[in-house]
Amino acid sequence: MKKEIGEWLVAIIVAVVLIVIIRSFLFVSYTVDGLSMDPTFEDEDRVVVNKFMQHFSEYETGEVVVFHSEAGPAYVKRVIGTPGDTVTMEDKQVHVNGEPLEEDYVVHTEDTYMDNFTLPELGVEGEALPEGEYLVLGDNRPVSRDSRDFGTVDESQIVGEVQLRFWPLNRIAVNFE
Structure with missing residues (x-):
């Protein structure tokens, strides 16, 4: 009986250590709050974030x-501009390095929202994103709080890339690019 209890205790300790290591260094789950990423993600979707690849x-x-x-x-948002990129938006069309960005995931275009900006208007010094800074936008632009509201995101603030939606079960998906 003592041996069996000891084996269970060791198994439980190993499991707890593995969970702590996985959550600290590899993967963590988040719940999407709100509709700013609709239709890619809906309110209460649960996702797995890869912290390791960063x-x-x-x-x-x-x-x-x-x-x-x-x-x-x-926040859960889409990377639109990376360090060194110039990003502008005019008439709801994002341009990265002077080229229009193909955004099939943006479907809420009939509503009004801030549709014109340049990086200096968002608080960036110069015409290009500085090293370690990213511009992020929600897919549902009319309701999204994103770089248009709070500026660029420093790389140190990023937890990781969303790799998997595991809830709800009927919407399990990977690869959200």
């Missing part, structure tokens, strides 16, 4: 990330 590569335009902001809790 140590090996920079985030790219189109990737969906979770980050912390002084403006509130963790």
Whole structure:
């Protein structure tokens, strides 16, 4: 009996240590709050964020990330501009480095929202995003709080890239670019 209790105790301790390691260094789950990423994500969707890959590569335009902001809790948004990029929006069309950005995920275009900006108008010094700074926007632009409201996001604020939606079960998906 003592041996069996000891084996269970060791198994439980190993499981707890593995969970702590995985959540601290590899993956963590978040719940989407609000409709700012509709139709890609809906309110209460649950996603898995890859924290590990951020140590090996920079985030790219189109990737969906979770980050912390002084403006509130963790946000889920899409990377639109990366360090060195020039980004503008005119008449609801985003331009990155002078080229129009193809954004099939933006479907809420009939509503009004801030549709004209340049980086200096968002508080960026110069015409290009500085090293370590990203411009992020929600897919549902009329209701999204994003870089248009609180400026660029420093790389240190980014938790990681969204890799998987696991809830609701009928909407499980990967690859949100």
